[in-house]
Amino acid sequence: MYNIVSGAGLSCVAKYLDKYNTKLNEVVIQGGFAGDSVVPEQYRLAKFAGKETCPTFNLNADIPAAKLVIDTKQIHTKRFVSKNVCHGVIYDQEMHERIRPFRHNNKGLDMLVDGMEFYLNQKNRGKAFHDPLAACVAIDPTIVEFREVEIYREKGEWGARLAQSTNTFISVALDRERFEQILIGTN
Amino acid sequence: MFITIEKTIMQETIGDIFNFLQDPQTDAICIFTNGMTNNQGLAMAGAGQAGIASSKWTNFRSRLGRHLRENGNIVGLLGEINKEGKLINRQEKSNNPSLISFPTKQHFLNPSIPKLIEQSAKQLVEIANNLRLNKVILGRAGCGFATGRLNWENDVKPILADIFNDRFVIVNME
Numbered sequence: 001m002y003n004i005v006s007g008a009g010l011s012c013v014a015k016y017l018d019k020y021n022t023k024l025n026e027v028v029i030q031g032g033f034a035g036d037s038v039v040p041e042q043y044r045l046a047k048f049a050g051k052e053t054c055p056t057f058n059l060n061a062d063i064p065a066a067k068l069v070i071d072t073k074q075i076h077t078k079r080f081v082s083k084n085v086c087h088g089v090i091y092d093q094e095m096h097e098r099i100r101p102f103r104h105n106n107k108g109l110d111m112l113v114d115g116m117e118f119y120l121n122q123k124n125r126g127k128a129f130h131d132p133l134a135a136c137v138a139i140d141p142t143i144v145e146f147r148e149v150e151i152y153r154e155k156g157e158w159g160a161r162l163a164q165s166t167n168t169f170i171s172v173a174l175d176r177e178r179f180e181q182i183l184i185g186t187n
Numbered sequence: 188m189f190i191t192i193e194k195t196i197m198q199e200t201i202g203d204i205f206n207f208l209q210d211p212q213t214d215a216i217c218i219f220t221n222g223m224t225n226n227q228g229l230a231m232a233g234a235g236q237a238g239i240a241s242s243k244w245t246n247f248r249s250r251l252g253r254h255l256r257e258n259g260n261i262v263g264l265l266g267e268i269n270k271e272g273k274l275i276n277r278q279e280k281s282n283n284p285s286l287i288s289f290p291t292k293q294h295f296l297n298p299s300i301p302k303l304i305e306q307s308a309k310q311l312v313e314i315a316n317n318l319r320l321n322k323v324i325l326g327r328a329g330c331g332f333a334t335g336r337l338n339w340e341n342d343v344k345p346i347l348a349d350i351f352n353d354r355f356v357i358v359n360m361e
Contacts, residue, residue: 025332076203076360077239079242139233140233140234141233141238141241141242142229142231142233142241142248143233145245146242148242148243148272164271164272165205165206165208165209165272167205167239169242169243178225
């Protein structure tokens with residue numbers, strides 16, 4: 001059984017499940033939102049204070065596909081690397097200085113550093129780093145603290161409720177140091 | 188007069204070990220683990236069942252890490268899962284299922300080690316005897332596609348079949 005990382009709408013994942021009628025071990029999805037009833041107070045971002053639901057781009061990109069992926073039993077474990085955590089991860093000049101010395105660890109990282117150098121020269125406020133975070137979670141889920149939940153949609157927005165035995169997890173906090181270790185390729 | 192004592196054989200079934208937490212007959216479930224901790228003392232438990240356990244129970248890695256530091260890479264009783272689904276200390280006379288760590292490898296990046304699985308299985312039998320556990324759930328030890336990388340029929344089943352009886356249920360996902 002395979003794992004999938006999704007950094008976009010869930011159309012392709014839904015099509016894959018439908019076309020091959022297969023099972024997947026784990027899908028890491030960049031998207032979703034966990035509000036105050038799920039996220040412990042010390043981890044909440046000020047911008048989301050008091051919220052339980054929020055529109056999220058990737059889940060809203062193809063709502064029927066998102067619902068199918070959320071409801072299916074064909075995926076054993078679903079991990080949502082959600083907005084409430086992703087919005088705290090900005091690749092800025094400071095992070096660039098920490099990552100740059102390791103650029104020759106692998107070709108991908110070298111390209112990333114090149115790209116971010118170019119980007120930060122244009123926009124020095126930094127870049128939200130959602131998808132690389134999801135990819136790193138797929139490598140080591142313990143860089144993020146999760147809660148077991150059920151995902152729901154309400155009035156065009158997405159939320160999460162604490163639940164048991166769903167094997168659906170949503171992110172509530174990030175181990176920033178460990179994330180950067182995974183990103184640069186040190187175990 | 189001769190009395191024949193027939194050793195019962197371990198059971199095998201299809202399913203997900205975590206679903207057995209809802210089965211009132213389940214006395215314990217085992218999570219396959221390695222022997223590594225990070226510089227915060229937390230167990231390195233990101234992949235396979237251990238990765239799911241780390242997400243289900245936020246204290247799983249700290250409990251396993253403490254067990255590894257205090258006892259080494261051996262089978263450990265990490266606690267029990269209460270009705271609210273929390274991992275807590277094991278209570279006397281409790282009917283809640285226990286959570287047991289079962290080492291299959293030393294370093295998380297390396298394949299599982301048959302000799303360590305054999306040692307862990309023997310330790311698990313000892314714990315099951317001491318705690319009078321009648322239904323102990325575990326997966327196919329060391330046979331994760333990208334983690335343990337051992338072959339169930341050739342490498343692992345012959346070892347466990349010699350050690351486990353029908354109190355032990357091997358659960359394999361389809």
